[in-house]
Amino acid sequence: METVRRSLESRLVGARISNCCVTEKKILRSTRGVDILEGQTVLSLDRRGKYLIVETDRHHVIVHLGMTGQLTIRDPNRPDSQSFDRHPVTGLETAVQHPPDRHTHFHVCLSDGRSLLFRDTRKFGRVFVLEKDGHSLLDFFAARKLGLEPFSPSYQLPAFLALLRKRTLRIKSLLLNQSFVAGVGNIYADEALFEAGIHPARRTTTLRRSEKILLFEKVLVVLERGIRNKGTTFRDFIDGDGREGDNRDELFVYGRAGEPCLRCGTAIRKIVVSQRGTHFCPTCQPRKR
């Protein structure tokens, strides 16, 4: 989501909303629809965890991409690509914007002719519209109880250790819980655990202090790498310009089941933890301590 935010920021800030249209009501959470956004100007783009926060004159529009959500700008002065096919490995990235299709659920038309499109095949994504006056934004995030924010002053070791205390669940499950560290998803959880040499199914109570500290650091490392590579694309992820991310090429375990570990050569294994596919190296991440 940070990749999406960065790609959209310069293009959206200052833009004026002329018209809005929701074609799938399920994804929208707004007490007064979306027409209330018309005529407003985008003031800023922020992010908390996996939530994008678009600030307009009188509202906050919050977007969560779920699993397959895409938020892109469409510029009529650029040609649409002809399909959703992956560009070849050696292909040059030029204009890659996509025209709306049956999975495009939310259109925001801008006064300069461009539009912001929200597309989401699985419809797990959400768009929230909050009134700016009052405590709507605070209430929104208070209700979701997001945990430490990486790269912000809140991300500190004592707080990290405190959140680990008195928990009995598996470390992978905790990493996926957004009330622990906000923004860590399935890919980055597996990658952070690999880098820290921790088996994903271990109970948090069995972690040594040194392992916790390593994990604290590696969460930042893998997120930073993901952002530097502009996101991890397996099938659906694209940034605001429609470009895929390169981080898949730098993954150590996620999506590599059966392939050799890049550190020791052992075959990467895949198990299920918290009903999520979980990848690890049995040698680099031993179960027993």
Added chain:
DNA sequence: CGTTGATCCTGGGCGC
């Protein structure tokens, strides 16, 4: 309260 599992969706890939 903490933890676990079902559920919401659509589409791609695989075995038969």
Added chain:
DNA sequence: TGCGCCCAGGATCAAC
């Protein structure tokens, strides 16, 4: 080519 099954970057809610 088609069918059935399993899998997928996530969060929420019910049940224990």
